[in-house]
Amino acid sequence: MPSRLHRAALAYAARGIPVFPCQPRGKEPATTRGLLAATTDAAAIESWWQSAPDLNIGIATGAPSGVWVLDIDNEEGEASLRNLEATHGPLPATIEVITGRGRHLYFRLGEHSLRNSVGRIGSGIDVRGDGGYVLAPPSVHPTTRLYTWSVDSAESFSDAPDWLCRLAEAAETDGKGRSLEGWHRTLTEPIHEGSRNVTLASLAGKLLCHDVNLIVVIDILHCVNIARCVPLLAAQDVDRIAVSVARTHLTRRGDRT
CATH class of the missing domain: 3.30.2250 (Prim-pol fold)
Structure with missing residues (x-):
């Protein structure tokens, strides 16, 4: 049943x-x-x-x-x-x-x-x-x-x-993204359960929009996860978030070309 x-x-x-x-x-x-x-x-x-x-x-x-x-x-x-x-x-x-x-x-x-x-x-x-x-x-x-x-x-x-x-x-959003003050607050305070995925995905999107290499983006997300996420996300979940956002980013960029 x-x-x-x-x-x-x-x-x-x-x-x-x-x-x-x-x-x-x-x-x-x-x-x-x-x-x-x-x-x-x-x-x-x-x-x-x-x-x-x-x-x-x-x-x-x-x-x-x-x-x-x-x-x-x-x-x-x-x-x-x-x-x-x-x-x-x-x-x-x-x-x-x-x-x-x-x-x-x-x-x-x-x-x-x-x-x-x-x-x-x-x-x-x-x-x-x-x-x-x-x-x-x-x-x-x-x-x-x-x-x-x-x-x-x-x-x-x-x-x-x-x-x-x-x-x-x-x-x-603030124009094309979160304000510097908003990002400073996000990255200097604990990121609690329920906000971790969304915050890391937003950060990945921000970096990719500025043409940061995906490997670097993944490394940055892992650093933020270790330093700020409470509790830590599993490493494979961080990788998945980065790849998922990158896939969406490439799709949208393709739609505009």
Whole structure:
């Protein structure tokens, strides 16, 4: 009989939400293609979860799924959100998931094009959009806590208010990338679990856009992983991130030529 995770992955796909496998009780992708493997193909999903029934479920955010996620981390993120709502107005009820350390608020992407950002909207608040992913219920957090639907969850994805979309769009980039101050803060502070993949991928993209050799990029990512990531990513995961970003970078550059 299919596991609960297996059945849930198929159910997401049936609703048109692309999924891919992540490590059991972990957040790292369980395929070499990472979130690029996200699919609604039932045969692929059957193959993944039949071979490993306890795989966690990743949802590719942004354009693939048509949703983006506001990741509220612990009380720090909740305090930041309260301040934002006091200034701009309350958020609408939407699909909400309780995570191992906070909650995820899902919003309809609509015509927006949102990428990932970490702590830019407010301390403890991350954005997951194009190029990002989140774990979905009933995945198991590394703390062994289950990802669960909130009792306050709405029945469907809501549109985010304009003020939140503006903040998310402004947070994702400063011109062609993160400001020097933003990169300095990123590379001189700990990069915690949940932000490691996105941060290293952003750094790889930044370096590749400036024509830094891929071998050098991989070396830099390993140095940052050792110096800043808490806990460390496995070496093969760092390699995978660099190669995945490089492949996307080359594809986009080819599209422009």
